[in-house]
Amino acid sequence: xxxxxxxxxxxxxxxxxxxxxxxxxxxxxxxxxxxxxxxxxxxxxxxxxxxxxxxxxxxxxxxxxxxxxxxxxxxxxxxxxxxxxxxxxxxxxxxxxxxxxxxxxxxxxxxxxxxxxxxxxxxxxxxxxxxxxxxxxxxxxxxxxxxxxxxxxxxxxxxxxxxxxxxxxxxxxxxxxxxxxxxxxxxxxxxxxxxxxxxxxxxxxxxxxxxxxxxxxxxxxxxxxxxxxxxxxxxxxxxxxxxxxxxxxxxxxxxxxxxxxxxxxxxxxxxxxxxxxxxxxxxxxxxxxxxxxxxxxxxxxxxxxxxxxxxx
Amino acid sequence: xxxxxxxxxxxxxxxxxxxxxxxxxxxxxxxxxxxxxxxxxxxxxxxxxxxxxxxxxxxxxxxxxxxxxxxxxxxxxxxxxxxxxxxxxxxxxxxxxxxxxxxxxxxxxxxxxxxxxxxxxxxxxxxxxxxxxxxxxxxxxxxxxxxxxxxxxxxxxxxxxxxxxxxxxxxxxxxxxxxxxxxxxxxxxxxxxxxxxxxxxxxxxxxxxxxxxxxxxxxxxxxxxxxxxxxxxxxxxxxxxxxxxxxxxxxxxxxxxxxxxxxxxxxxxxxxxxxxxxx
Numbered sequence: 093x094x095x096x097x098x099x100x101x102x103x104x105x106x107x108x109x110x111x112x113x114x115x116x117x118x119x120x121x122x123x124x125x126x127x128x129x130x131x132x133x134x135x136x137x138x139x140x141x142x143x144x145x146x147x148x149x150x151x152x153x154x155x156x157x158x159x160x161x162x163x164x165x166x167x168x169x170x171x172x173x174x175x176x177x178x179x180x181x182x183x184x185x186x187x188x189x190x191x192x193x194x195x196x197x198x199x200x201x202x203x204x205x206x207x208x209x210x211x212x213x214x215x216x217x218x219x220x221x222x223x224x225x226x227x228x229x230x231x232x233x234x235x236x237x238x239x240x241x242x243x244x245x246x247x248x249x250x251x252x253x254x255x256x257x258x259x260x261x262x263x264x265x266x267x268x269x270x271x272x273x274x275x276x277x278x279x280x281x282x283x284x285x286x287x288x289x290x291x292x293x294x295x296x297x298x299x300x301x302x303x304x305x306x307x308x309x310x311x312x313x314x315x316x317x318x319x320x321x322x323x324x325x326x327x328x329x330x331x332x333x334x335x336x337x338x339x340x341x342x343x344x345x346x347x348x349x350x351x352x353x354x355x356x357x358x359x360x361x362x363x364x365x366x367x368x369x370x371x372x373x374x375x376x377x378x379x380x381x382x383x384x385x386x387x388x389x390x391x392x393x394x395x396x397x398x399x400x401x402x403x404x
Numbered sequence: 405x406x407x408x409x410x411x412x413x414x415x416x417x418x419x420x421x422x423x424x425x426x427x428x429x430x431x432x433x434x435x436x437x438x439x440x441x442x443x444x445x446x447x448x449x450x451x452x453x454x455x456x457x458x459x460x461x462x463x464x465x466x467x468x469x470x471x472x473x474x475x476x477x478x479x480x481x482x483x484x485x486x487x488x489x490x491x492x493x494x495x496x497x498x499x500x501x502x503x504x505x506x507x508x509x510x511x512x513x514x515x516x517x518x519x520x521x522x523x524x525x526x527x528x529x530x531x532x533x534x535x536x537x538x539x540x541x542x543x544x545x546x547x548x549x550x551x552x553x554x555x556x557x558x559x560x561x562x563x564x565x566x567x568x569x570x571x572x573x574x575x576x577x578x579x580x581x582x583x584x585x586x587x588x589x590x591x592x593x594x595x596x597x598x599x600x601x602x603x604x605x606x607x608x609x610x611x612x613x614x615x616x617x618x619x620x621x622x623x624x625x626x627x628x629x630x631x632x633x634x635x636x637x638x639x640x641x642x643x644x645x646x647x648x649x650x651x652x653x654x655x656x657x658x659x660x661x662x663x664x665x666x667x668x669x670x671x672x673x674x675x676x677x678x679x680x681x682x683x
Contacts, residue, residue, distance in 0.1 A: 126497060220611045240452065
């Protein structure tokens, strides 16, 4: 330590400066390949998005600054309201269901159980399996008259096929079907996060609770739940944000052609996509995107607050 | 008393296993159905009660799909994009992460904050201006657009940095004293040490690029440039009654992901867990 100080003071200020400069340059050279791409294709579009939200532009004619007109248009746009509402309903359906199933599976698969690794793999796989293919299978299986699900239901309940739910083909059942599909597809991912959280709990806590005479339920209530609070918070936030971004699940599940997507299954990103790439109304689409951004930002802020409160 | 609680325990175990086996079945049935239907004639796909193992498996389905749609082309395109994006992502992310984790330089915190801040912003919120920018650069309807879009994610840098933070600084110090340059330390010490993190990032990036839907849908309008997801989607809407062929194409589209997943799944589960906890 002392040697180092002496060495340093012996060097001339000039060489120290150039050494600092060289260190900086070396560091920048590490960052540059990623940062240039990141700045150009992520940062610039992000900033551009805010500008676009205040203009009227179809991509061909000159841009026209219109102030807050896009946003006041949003306030009276009932189609957008419907899309926003559907996104919220979808989120409210997906989030608690996924959390409960994922936590239950994680707790079960955290025990010493036969075929544990096999089951983890099976539960996780839908998360990586290609959405288009998996959605196609679901649509076949849940096909109203031909599909095995309704045929089995018909066999068990005796209800005529025409009176059974028409799943993705039915306005009434579409949201239920898409929520069910989403939970099936993504729960494995959250299960793995919960598993990691469970494995982080000190086993001594359980031993102490058992010595105090706490049964399985009380051990769950008083050890697992509070110890998992940070994980639960993380899972909750990721789930909510991912639900707000949803688009591809809807377009693939309500298939055939996407123009069949009626009012009942319109979500925010669908609205943004259509406004920009079909109607070529870039400014208005960006105003919608800003609303999406603000919603996600709000959720993230809540997360940071919550993490401070519940985190380690 | 002991006997009673033992009996309770056994019946509880039976219940747990029954529940788990049911869930496993519910998870697996769609794939089994997919595989089974891919070997059937259209008219037999929906026959009820269903035949799990087709009496006369129609292997021709797996020949026909290659000529009905340019499936080979789609797979080639997707594989090409996935491999290039993954390599670029691994290289640039681990490179940048090394600087953020082990080097001191001006503006480090500010730049890193810039990365962090964008992680939470959904891509869907800026996909429109990004498309306008790409079109302005003449990259609309090119694979390069998809590569540039996916290869420089903030998430990759963040994940690799989290991992490098766990590598003791003394290791780098010792290497510096031994005369290794910073590039040498990155190549000979950090890269070999970060295999788990690199594997996780590989799977995440590969699977995300392979399965991406919205990106290729916006950028790739030319059929010969399309990826498997968009191609499959196109096929399904064009030939919606070709049930057997649709299932065969679906099976083909899933196989590469199954291979990557099974080969690296040990790391995948660890990696999801780690990235989840560190958030």
